[in-house]
Amino acid sequence: MKKTVTLIPGDGIGPAVSEAAVRIIDAAGAEIEWDRQIAGVTAMEAALPPLPDETLESIRRNGVALKGPLTTPVGTGFRSINVALRKEFDLYACIRPCKAYDGVRTRFPETDIVIVRENTEDLYAGIEFEKGSDEVERLRKFLADELGSPTRDESGISIKPISVFGSDRIVEAAFKYAEENGRKKVTAAHKANIMKFSDGLFLEVARQVAERHPDIEFEDRIIDNLCNQLVSRPEEYDVIVLPNLYGDIVSDLGAGMIGGLGLAPGANIGTEGAIFEATHGSAPKYKGQDKVNPTALMLSGVLMLKHLGEDEAADRMEHGIAEVIRKGDRVTYDLKPSRDDPSAVGTSEFAEAVIEEMND
């Protein structure tokens, strides 16, 4: 039976990479019906809000969306559509596989890690107090008078909440991913030696969750040590689970290690739905040029198909993408030895090459 998926092509380069991803998902034989919706600048140009109700209802109805990048409109009072989506669907787990395919230019060819980032808590929870505000002065007085912890004049303060509930479900998601994808080890990253009551709690809960999964190895690393080791011995790492802020940073580190933003896919998994999207943004300067690399969104499509139980089509797609990258002749500019290589192909021809590999 066909599954219906919400498709948000997105802004900037979004429509080009989405079109490429849809073409290969369809060609891989996945039984998907696309429910096309708009958001972001594209919606605003159609005199709609940046996140139209119809788009939200579609995701709610289908439970799964493939989304191109959205430009965050500046000066509209709308902070970020991505944040709004994360809140609406409680997308608490951001899963980013970072695998260096043969043929990419990277200093870290052994990299094959999966970053599982908590996405609702930590310093990104949005609990912030502006320098000079009444609230910050009341908080500073409380800290000084009640806790004996004075802060400097003219301070701004951000709060870092980490809960048992949030830690348990993200570490559980990491173990579940490991079990379902034949992975052997989960590493929890933290700074528990310094932040005992937030990162310390995350680590304590991670250890408890690990006991529920005896077949998967578990270890922990202090975040600075993890960064050092990732770039010296990447082959020692497998699934890495992190609180929000470290997860954000290590996700981009991982994207760099596998050859760049054009290659890094992502899945945002929540209690109310799942949204699959590339790590990169809408790169507005390349809009309409049929130039950029569609791999990141295509690989996000691979993750989506696995989520939907379409494993065969997912494997066929991943194989096709890997072959095109390995051969290296019909790839986009970012995968060529030089950025002005005249043999670079465009987004749509890259998709064509993947389809030919899948049919081979």
Ligand code: NAD
């Ligand atoms: P960006 O990722 O859009 O682009 C940065 C640079 O990375 C580009 O100029 C390009 O050189 C390269 N790049 C990105 N994607 C590529 C691809 N597929 N192939 C080849 N090269 C690629 O980051 P930015 O310029 O900081 O952000 C542009 C807009 O995107 C902003 O409005 C930002 O808010 C938004 N954004 C959206 C998302 C999302 O929707 N998930 C994520 C990040 C940024």
